[in-house]
Amino acid sequence: MVPGILKIVLQSIKFYRKPVLYQVLIIALLSAVITGSLLTGRSVRASLKKSASERLGNTGILISSGIRYFDAELAQRMKDSAGINCTGILEINGYCQSLSSQKGAFNTHIYAVNNDFFTFNGDDSLIINQGEIAINKRLADYLAVKPGDDIIIRFKEISDIPADAPFAPAKDAGKSVVMRIGTILQPAYTGNFSLSISQIMPMNVFMNLSDLENEHGKSLKINRLLIDKKNVSSLSKITDDFKRDLRPADIGLRLRRVKKTRQTELISDRVFIDAAIVKEISNLLPSSAPVITYLGNRFMAGSRSTPYSFVSALPLSIYPEIATGDDIIINKWMADDLSVNEGDSVEMYWYSPDSLNKLIERSNRFVIKKIVEMQGIWSDSLLMPDFPGISGRESCSDWDAGVPIKMNEIRTKDEAYWNKYRGTPKAFISYEKGKELWGNNYGPATALRFPEALTEKEIEHKLSGSLDPRQSGFTFTDLYGDAIKAANESVDFGTLFFSLGFFLIVASVVLLSFAVSSYFDSKREQINTLFALGFKNRWIERLLFLESLSIGLIGCFIGALAGYLVNILITRALNSVWQGAVQTDTLDAFISVVPVLTGFLITILTTMILMMIKIRRYLNTLNRKEKEIHRRPSPRRNLLLLRYSFILTI
């Protein structure tokens, strides 16, 4: 039976198994480095995407109010009006400690959620009962706790008023609650939920939002609104939908009727109203007028002093009689207390935060333009903002004004004034002067007043859907898109390790060149015999090509498998000793067809190009015979070179 070319190829490979094995190993090394590098690149990106997916759940767009809070009812309104699947959460940082193990964890992410949070993330079965919490596995491992254990959670008090705003009540150490662990959440079940871009696995606590409500006895407030990624058409559409549904009350703006002046007033839960909002409202309702009321430490006239008095800076547009510049109007009570008359001067002192938020006592001298009776518009107790530490207090001694109060300076008559008139301002200056003296980073007004002609309903209607949420501190982020983009644009570890492995690749190619030369030289007589037997050059070239291709395919196949092992090793190293490079320890070694196929093809192509060059040169050398002086091929020399190169490579 005449042997076919494939049989000759296979028999030859079988017979020369040792030199073939050298070539296979070198090609496998080449393939493993290339495939392993490409797989690592794919693994890092796939891990980052998986991690992003685990972190974000179904969150597509995040609407965040930063350090402010807004009404949770807004989420429901978005659902109803825009047909968007969304959920509102309260995200705060805190500290957790296990009561059993006594282990504590700082910088814990606390998510106060409604029961629709887990439904939103695709898990209908999970519900956090009141008084219970769910924690993620990392926190459970860190605290060495299990379901049924109690942990204490500490966090800063949630307040609409920024901690460093003027007259913010003094902060205590925060709030503490003891909760029972109901569930430990695995990463695949929203356990590693996080809205930050960090790759570090978070330590999470999920609690029922109503537990916080009960604690504070206030209406629910949240600071994050999560929009389902499946509903996301565009960021601008979501922004428009949100703006359309935004009402003044959602951002803590309230309207109230001022009986004394018959005006309507807009005040803020944050006390001060942001400059941007003041400007926006004045554009929408040009008849609005800002008011700023501030607490003076004392008024001095000669040796006489009146402590702790509110002073209002009023707009000329709705208070035509108001003084301008350094002129001041004081009420009869203060005039009597200071024994001053119109035309006299008084010195006002007040606290103001400097650039480092340190309270500095400042002062200004005013000339008394007018002394008014405490009636009508001059007896308007609503001019005093709702300072949380002052409003509603029975006595001046109960004040928690956020500034030092010298209780010994408060006289019986001052307490009597408080009892009778509460925070009714005792003095009045122009709004422009007040803004100059007391305007701050948190806003230039404590209220906006509207003319009598404008009703609450009209104002509410005008402002609803018209206020730009971004002016109120809202940010809109395509979190999922950004996370995927970040994962895609992360450091290309495939190229990185490909470059790092370049020496091995070059060394492998050189080694392979020697190995092939050595192999062909050992077959020289057989190839000459084939010539003598009448085989054509093309046929011999095909024979050598098929043999090389078979060797290459075996090497590449083994290398592709070894590449996966290389991928596992590199991924483990990135999770441990090289963690600084990726800032995460959650990388998985993924197997993927594209990089394996790419590595396989690159290697087989490189190998076959090299083999074809070697085959052509080899056959040319054989055809040259003894016409030219050429170095006689030496299998022994090639084998020695091969061994030295191999040792050097290792």
Add this chain to the structure above:
Amino acid sequence: MLSIKNISKSFIQRGLVLNNLCLEVTEGDSIAIMGPSGSGKTTLLNIIGSLDKPDSGEVTFRAASLANFTDDESAVYRNRNIGFVFQDHLLLPYLTVSENIMLPLLASNYTPEELSVKEEHLKILMDKTGITELKNKYPFHISGGEAQRVALVRALANSPSILLADEPTGSLDAKNANILGDLLLEMNKEFGITIILASHSADLAKKMSRVLRLDEGKLIAEATV
């Protein structure tokens, strides 16, 4: 059948090896070429077998000049008309005896019918040379003499016109050398194959009808061997 006219061949390292050499070979000739090592015997056989080309002069085979052959035509010429037997058998070690023998047929593009005729012919030759029993063995499992007989049958696979044997008994003992010599002679007589062999062996040479000595690049007829 084969005409060699004034061929010369020189090598940079060895100088002039063949010098205006002439030789006429007729069908059924058996020629022994003798001469010391390096005298150009192998070069002459290579030129006849179109494995090498002369610097000058002409070799014609049945009126066709070998110089005009393309590489492919040279390959066909070797496959159909020339049989080579080398000093070392040069069998492919990874093929069995029978596969080695059939190997030249692979290069011939025969039809299945032609192929079965050739295979039958080879079976007869294997019987004649006493290697039928070895057909499934590999070259490294058989003796030098057996391997050389296998090489002879392989050379005769395509029923060539000329058998070129380069030191065919060089690596054999006297007994095997004698057996191979007799076989060559038998092939010459029975099948009319022209034999041109290069050898140092006077015993082998005297079995041939003509004995020529290659001296200073020219062939001189030997009166006695």
